[in-house]
Amino acid sequence: MKMLRNLKSRLRIAAATAAILLGLAPASAQIGDADRGAEVYNKQCKSCHMLGEDARNRVGPHLNGLFGRKAASIEGYRYSKDMQRAGADGLVWQAEQLDVYVTKPQALVTGTRMSFRGIKDSEKRADLIAFLRAYSDSPQDIPEAAPTADPTEHDVDPAILAIVGDPEYGEYLSGECTTCHQASGADQGIPSITGWPQEDFVVVMQAYKSKARPHPVMRMIAGRLSDEEIAGLAAYFEGVE
Amino acid sequence: MKLNRRTFIGTAAAATAALYAPNVLSQAAGRVVVIGGGTGGATAARYLAKDSKGALDVTLIEPTRTYYTCFFSNLYIGGFRDFASIGHNYGKLVSEYGVNVVHDWATGVDRDAKTVALAGGGSVPYDRLVISPGIDFVDGAVPGWDLSAQNTMPHAYKAGSQTQLLKSQLESMPEGGVFAMVAPPNPFRCPPGPYERICMAAHLLKEKNPTAKIMVIDPKPKFSKQALFQEGWDTHYSGMIEWIGPDFGGDKVEVRPDSMEVVVDGEAMKVDACNVIPKQKAGRIAELAGVTNDAGWAPVVPATFQSKADENIHVLGDASQQGDMPKSGFSANSQAKVAANAIRGALTGSKVFPAKFANTCWSLIDTNDGVKVGASYEATEEKVAKTDGFISQTGEDAALRKQTYEESLGWYAGITTDMFG
Structure with a gap:
């Protein structure tokens, strides 16, 4: 599977690069x-x-x-x-x-x-x-x-790296967070994530990504965010009051 | 015929919302019409209006003034929520985001002229149309049942008066009476929904009518979170619930609403309350717009949720046929943000980001005993494909189950704010 993934991620990079040239969003790959x-x-x-x-x-x-x-x-x-x-x-x-x-x-x-x-x-x-x-x-x-597909390996995917540090992207990604975490900062049942210092936000998200922190939903969400995406979210949420 | 602006609800309020007010002189970069004010439609309308900052003219067509969420309607049946707490209105979409909310039925779509016809007369023009109508029921799917029987044997699968009716029927069952549920075949809205409902009915009856019996008549050999539900039925509601799968005739069912009978594999039984959840298809307007297939669902392009039949139409939520995502409110909310991003990109030239989707379904088994199943999804060429996921485990301790339930309360507050502002 490792080899399979390696091969497929190489193919995917090629496909993603082609997609960028065509101005299309990259697609994940079926098994x-x-x-x-x-x-x-x-x-x-x-x-x-x-x-x-x-x-x-x-x-x-x-x-x-x-x-x-x-x-x-x-x-x-x-x-x-x-x-x-x-x-x-x-x-x-x-x-x-x-x-x-x-x-x-x-x-x-x-x-x-x-x-x-x-x-x-x-x-x-x-x-x-x-x-x-x-x-x-x-x-x-x-x-x-x-599952029926392998997740995109975001850390090696140039399609994602190409949009590093885009604050607009951070705001777009935040839509996935606000399904559960309220933008108002209310924290009933689910913690508030607004107004955190960026560094703390990044440390916590990286801990979920590496599966050091236990919550399954957050492991899944963080697991498919690249380092740059996490940084973007941290920057966005720091500014939300 | 143009829609008269006076028929817009809250137009005056919209005019005061300077920040997001649509440009009523049609200098907007585009007109987006959204049919259906449920999870997919309300989320799409809010995100389109919010993120385009007035560049798009957004109209939401929804017949009801108060929307009752299907999610958490089971908790109302169980007595964990009051009815008002699952009702929401469109006031903030109008006043804070400048969405034109039209309370009317969409009765047809002219795809060549790009207009939506309204039951109250007139039509609304669009550059992009979002159809998010939820589900309708397939006629004749359960022999003996059609919509005219819904006041005797409610479906309660569109939240509102149907949910209230089912609850009152459960409450007025005679001592030791029988409640039967006819469960739907795949695919259907909210895969764990019928089984959470069984838990909530059992919770209600355990307090008021502890010798009552519950029967689930199911055409499917298995269902979502089955091990978790069956563990909960044994632990909390021992001896109350009987699940009849296809091996025991669960796929051969007929109902007789007039005599309150359920016939399973030829054997008639008298019941005191009956919930019939029939086979489902996309909401009727999707069919009228000509974007559904033979199976009754609307196939969509995975990365944008554009209809495969018409690139100017996006179909969201339960009505869409997209691949691996379950038909759920969480899914529709997730899909709406991806579609809104794609629509803005097409009409205003804003950046279009890669599609990412997620879903989590929480279910309540009994007081403070919550479970969940969730997954992440990505768009491949062929479909929206599941790439990762998790599920609660049997035998979890009470503290974790309580935490999962509390998390669901937080999610409810979060998603309804994300939909309605």
Whole structure:
């Protein structure tokens, strides 16, 4: 996944640069191309694993609802001892685990009965994972369902770096904060974030970003802000009374 | 036919709001009309007016004068909020931001002439149109139920008198009576909504009518925050609630409003109160504007929420088909800011920033027992895609659950201020 991300972030930089030249907002990237993934599935997986309506277990277990599923948890399918142990140890199938498993199954679960040589091409794996993702819960219906795209890595994204220190941008970003934190500074249930010294604001946001502070909403929000964006917000909110 | 300015509500007040007052002589850089004064529409109108500082002429068309938020309407049912506390008006949008608020129904959109027709006569011209109409119900989705049955078996899925009716029906149930809910199929407004409502109904009944029973008849095999809700039902409302999924006929349901019966998989049961939440589609005006697909939703471009059928129209909130975001007030508020930024960019040349979206849904299980699920989203070429998220865990301690509930109160105050000023 790391490699996948590295490759994809390079592609994304190229795409973002092109987007800037065209004056377009950059787009985040889907996990992979599901249409190409369908071809991979049809060639390499389909003979053992069923998908979609009426899917049942064959040589391998069916792959509906795979994302977020605990390993070895389909009733009535005879898993290897090692796969059962992996499930008991807490292995849950998400894009990252699937990427490792599909690269070489025995690398993740030593005694797996899945006799498959693996897919070395990271892009093919990403495409396959994107294809399989469509057969699990949609986040629209079940908000806690697995993600369907990799987040933009803002710290390396020149599209974001290009707008460093833009106070207007800080104000725009603040719209995301004021859904919960009141612009008036009222602090019922949710703390006030107005009128803070910039430095304090930055330190706190960086602590959420590095996950040193525990609140899940703030970790998520801070986690996708670049250092420059955090600085912009700090500058904006310092001036809000 | 031009809209007569005298029909604008609060025009005099708008004229005194010099800072944001729209340029009534039409020297504005553009005219934006917003249909629907809910979360998406009110937020869009406020941000367009606020950030363009008078450069855009913003008109909001909304039939009701007091808007009751769907979010927290379950808390009213449970007795945690009074009804007035979930009602909001458009006064500040007029007086502080200079939005032209027109209390009327939009009855049609002429996309060639770029005008919106009003039920009260006349039409309003636009350069960009925002449609944020929320949901409507699909006819015949629950056999035996149509809108004419809503006074017997309320949907209570648009907040207001329907919510009051459902609460009064629950309160007047006989001792040991049965409350049934018919839950909707995906996708629908507020994925945890029906199940939070079950908690709130149970909370109400536990105090007034502890031997009452609650039945949830559900066509879906699973639902959002299921483990959290089911843990809460066991802990707080043991023995009261029965959930009937499709394995037990939850997908084969019919109702008989005249005899107050619910038929599950051929078996009729007499009930004392019944909440039917039917299958949903985009609010009717989206369909009339011709921006909906066969499934009844309006597909949009992920980065701007422009309709895929018409680049001069943006569709926000529940009515849009965008990808991974749940249909929720938080989502609509988030989408409205992205769309407002894009519209300003198109009409005034202001900077357009990358689209970022977020959502959090808080639910209340019982007194001081709050849970939440949230995620962040980004626009890809194909859709708005989920990139990260979190959810409350089962077995959390009481202090954390109380803190989560208090956080939801803060969020309510925050988002309603963000919508209405």
